[in-house]
Amino acid sequence: GAGVSQSPSNKVTEKGKDVELRCDPISGHTALYWYRQSLGQGLEFLIYFQGNSAPDKSGLPSDRFSAERTGGSVSTLTIQRTQQEDSAVYLCASSLATGSFGTQYFGPGTRLLVL
């Protein structure tokens, strides 16, 4: 079946501009995660959605970052007034279950470059 998809695959933007990154999770997966992978830093948790519950935003690095998930499926991560330090690969993952531990399946990522 189809895996997690993300778009765009690459994004180049100028400092100060807003960007939107999209994630389509695996159909039926109720949990959705955003992570950021910076050079030499590993993956860093950003935000978590589970069903219709309020998202866990504890990993967002600043109030320039926000995310929403519409209809329990597609999610959009928005970065306002981008800075050069926002340059990274943004990865989305989805999983079938929480409570018990659900395996997270990752998308290919969006490579963001802020000039």
Add this chain to the structure above:
Amino acid sequence: QKEVEQDPGPLSVPEGAIVSLNCTYSNSAFQYFMWYRQYSRKGPELLMYTYSSGNKEDGRFTAQVDKSSKYISLFIRDSQPSDSATYLCATGRPYGNNRLAFGKGNQVVVIP
């Protein structure tokens, strides 16, 4: 102290060698342990997953967890050029948001 420590140094081995990778973690609340493989310009894919101390084998891959010392390892036997990738260790808790804590990853190159 980072939740998961993984020495990010690159590793080059000849084809057929055993690759040994390891991580340490700081929080005993972590109960799930994973190794992800990430090819260049791709997302991480789950390679091994375990929730108990001991060894778990899957073909040429063995994951080892020692909860008493908070140490996790991955061994790749008879390494192949197709194993060339970055390997990320990850841990998770069975409650809360189930977010994963990752190590920085090891880039492995298997030389034919």
